[in-house]
Amino acid sequence: MLRVFRRARDEETGAIFVLFAVMAAALLLVSAFVVDVGNWFEHDRHLQLQVDAGDLAAGQEFTGCFQDPTQTNAAIERTGHKYAGDPDFTTTFPGFGNPFNLQVDDPQRVALRLNSDSYPSGGSDFFMDWKSPTDPVNGPYVPDGVPEAALPCDTKFLDIKATDAGIPTFFGAIPDLSVVDVKARARVEIREAVELSGFLPWAIPEADPEHVAVVFMDEASDSKIAAFELTAGSTAVLNGTLLRLWNGAQSGIDLERETGMIVVTSRLGTSVGDPAFDVSGTLAEICGQAKTACYAGDTPDSGLVFIRANQSATGGGNGAPGQPTPVLGAVSLDPGSCGEDSAPYFLLDAECNVEVRATVDFGAANPDDPPTNARVFAIGPGCGNDTELTLSNGEWTGTCGNPNIDAESGPNTIQIRWTTNPPGPGSYGDTFRNSNGNPVTVARPYAADDNAGPVQYVAVAPNPAATDGPQPVSITVGFPPSLEVADKLDDSILLRFKKGNGSTTQQVNCDAQNLAYPLEPPSNGIPPDSREVAFGCLTTYGTDDDGICPPEYDEASELPPPVEVASPIPTCARVRPGTMSSLRAGLAFRWENTDQPYGSCPPNNWPTTAAEAIPGPEDPRWVILIVTDISAFKAPPGQDPVVPIIKFAGFYITGWDISSQTTGCPGENDPHPLGFGSQADNGDVWGHFVTQVAFVPGATESEKFCNFTEVGVCIAILTQ
Numbered sequence: 001m002l003r004v005f006r007r008a009r010d011e012e013t014g015a016i017f018v019l020f021a022v023m024a025a026a027l028l029l030v031s032a033f034v035v036d037v038g039n040w041f042e043h044d045r046h047l048q049l050q051v052d053a054g055d056l057a058a059g060q061e062f063t064g065c066f067q068d069p070t071q072t073n074a075a076i077e078r079t080g081h082k083y084a085g086d087p088d089f090t091t092t093f094p095g096f097g098n099p100f101n102l103q104v105d106d107p108q109r110v111a112l113r114l115n116s117d118s119y120p121s122g123g124s125d126f127f128m129d130w131k132s133p134t135d136p137v138n139g140p141y142v143p144d145g146v147p148e149a150a151l152p153c154d155t156k157f158l159d160i161k162a163t164d165a166g167i168p169t170f171f172g173a174i175p176d177l178s179v180v181d182v183k184a185r186a187r188v189e190i191r192e193a194v195e196l197s198g199f200l201p202w203a204i205p206e207a208d209p210e211h212v213a214v215v216f217m218d219e220a221s222d223s224k225i226a227a228f229e230l231t232a233g234s235t236a237v238l239n240g241t242l243l244r245l246w247n248g249a250q251s252g253i254d255l256e257r258e259t260g261m262i263v264v265t266s267r268l269g270t271s272v273g274d275p276a277f278d279v280s281g282t283l284a285e286i287c288g289q290a291k292t293a294c295y296a297g298d299t300p301d302s303g304l305v306f307i308r309a310n311q312s313a314t315g316g317g318n319g320a321p322g323q324p325t326p327v328l329g330a331v332s333l334d335p336g337s338c339g340e341d342s343a344p345y346f347l348l349d350a351e352c353n354v355e356v357r358a359t360v361d362f363g364a365a366n367p368d369d370p371p372t373n374a375r376v377f378a379i380g381p382g383c384g385n386d387t388e389l390t391l392s393n394g395e396w397t398g399t400c401g402n403p404n405i406d407a408e409s410g411p412n413t414i415q416i417r418w419t420t421n422p423p424g425p426g427s428y429g430d431t432f433r434n435s436n437g438n439p440v441t442v443a444r445p446y447a448a449d450d451n452a453g454p455v456q457y458v459a460v461a462p463n464p465a466a467t468d469g470p471q472p473v474s475i476t477v478g479f480p481p482s483l484e485v486a487d488k489l490d491d492s493i494l495l496r497f498k499k500g501n502g503s504t505t506q507q508v509n510c511d512a513q514n515l516a517y518p519l520e521p522p523s524n525g526i527p528p529d530s531r532e533v534a535f536g537c538l539t540t541y542g543t544d545d546d547g548i549c550p551p552e553y554d555e556a557s558e559l560p561p562p563v564e565v566a567s568p569i570p571t572c573a574r575v576r577p578g579t580m581s582s583l584r585a586g587l588a589f590r591w592e593n594t595d596q597p598y599g600s601c602p603p604n605n606w607p608t609t610a611a612e613a614i615p616g617p618e619d620p621r622w623v624i625l626i627v628t629d630i631s632a633f634k635a636p637p638g639q640d641p642v643v644p645i646i647k648f649a650g651f652y653i654t655g656w657d658i659s660s661q662t663t664g665c666p667g668e669n670d671p672h673p674l675g676f677g678s679q680a681d682n683g684d685v686w687g688h689f690v691t692q693v694a695f696v697p698g699a700t701e702s703e704k705f706c707n708f709t710e711v712g713v714c715i716a717i718l719t720q
Helices: 002-010 013-066 069-083 283-287 528-535 580-591
Strands: 110-114 157-168 179-196 203-206 211-218 223-229 231-238 241-255 259-266 292-295 305-307 327-334 352-361 375-379 390-392 395-405 414-419 441-443 457-461 469-479 493-496 504-509 572-577 622-629 642-644 647-656 684-694 700-705 712-718
Touching: 013 069, 013 110, 013 157, 013 179, 013 684, 013 712, 069 110, 069 157, 179 684, 203 504, 211 241, 211 283, 211 469, 223 241, 259 283, 259 457, 259 469, 283 292, 305 457, 327 414, 327 441, 352 375, 352 414, 352 441, 375 395, 504 528, 528 580, 580 647, 622 642, 622 684, 647 712, 700 712
Parallel strands: 203 622, 684 712
Antiparallel strands: 110 157, 157 179, 179 700, 179 712, 211 223, 211 259, 231 241, 241 469, 259 292, 259 305, 327 352, 352 395, 375 414, 390 395, 414 441, 457 469, 493 684, 504 572, 572 642, 622 647, 647 684
């Protein structure tokens, strides 16, 4: 045998044997290296998947930052660890299931750090630490104005760093290559959403004016008397609801015989480049400014409050022969059965009676001893068209209402009529008239309707004016507060989609009818205007905080666009006229239909105690709404308004009306906030506004980080 090896060595063919041995060894080494490199890349790729998954899963948990940062930070940390493959998850977070996406080979080598400046060294190195203002390696870390705390609700991001430490290699004999550490990093940022789809087609009007002013008009001559701005004040409960008050006072306003007061709101100044808001011009010029609305209208006699100075009006003819012409003196209103704080001149809910008090000079020496057959009447829609007043202590008084002043009936003009003729045909005398011969309006209690817009309280002192000529006037106007994020234990916010007797329901026509909705059984037959509620809007819309719609969004514009993603993305939506049936059908189909993914009556998980957490992002009662300016629904007759989308709003629905089409999910939904129970049926929906962090495929983010103190919608963006 030894002879054979010697011969192989000494012969030429032996060199091939040696060469083969060397090449085989080299090939083995190269193969081992390739396997090692592949193994490192596999661990690296999977580790990157882990941190990406942890960030994306934790992103939606940021919704709770607006309400309870402590609980939310814990939920973000827990979710990040669970989806990033924390091998010790079940020990660190008992009771929350098993981790996902565990590393291949040996998961125990993986360590994570959340919002940390440095990578972990490996082996159960899990913690959140304090962050310096900048990352010395990767540049700025903390956005402007955010504390240096590493807690996600403060920083508005979650940064996960992971190390897979000590991956064994085939080079164990070489100390520097005996083990290899693999690192990965991902960062999700929570930014404001500026373009998205999937929202419900409900445009929620918000009263958030930059300016509030009042304009006094002489209704007899259609001339402007005075105008001045009010100052934002505190909040107070008036007319039974929490209101934001605007106050102002002026001395020396020369009130004329028939004076109306128009309330003006404007959002001028909310955007860079806005012109200055100006009340120095005519009424038409004031109301015609951009982002400006006048209530209850922009005509001299459309004010929400009517003031009559103490100037005499004559009675004209139609009296008994030989009797002097009567002269109308002071006229005032008492609240009567109207218990509201702004009664009797402005009524939020009405359905009550006011009392008219008038003095009439019939020429008698004793005001309590007028001529025989003298009678005085209050006339007008709010007075049953003819209410006879009774004389007592020199005043003619009577209750105005038949049976009452109706809610949402707008202005109720009251005039005074007199007679001294005997009862019988032709005995009703004449209405008191001004110097132009026109009937004098003595009062105009306003029962808030759609034209009153956001105004829910008006007080003017003195009201009515006690004397003629220049005098001080004090004004207070109340609006609903701006939309605010809810506290856990706050009462539900009521969204009322039916207003007055009109057809406007605050729904928008967001999708073209040619778009195909998912998950709709053909046999169900849900109408197009209900599908948008049932499935959410498929079309992508954007926001524009200017609060106005550009000229291209007029009646000739193509709204809704015929495709899901138009160019440019529309920032306005057209209001859908219609009845409440489409809204209710959509509600029933979305949350009461067992054929749909949400199931029948999903649980209402809104917390009822301070210890409970906000519902998770998977809860189907989370919805997105659009917010528009309070003045947006006003449009010329015969036209459907186009409303601007100022922002998106997160909302958690806790209840809706019971009707012929909806069950209202008894046992799950909260009761009606006003206590109406099951019989309300006014297209009401209630719940809580939030700053929601939503997962919306295809959504576009802004440069701004999410503001958890303001109502809005934010999205989680993986930036690293």
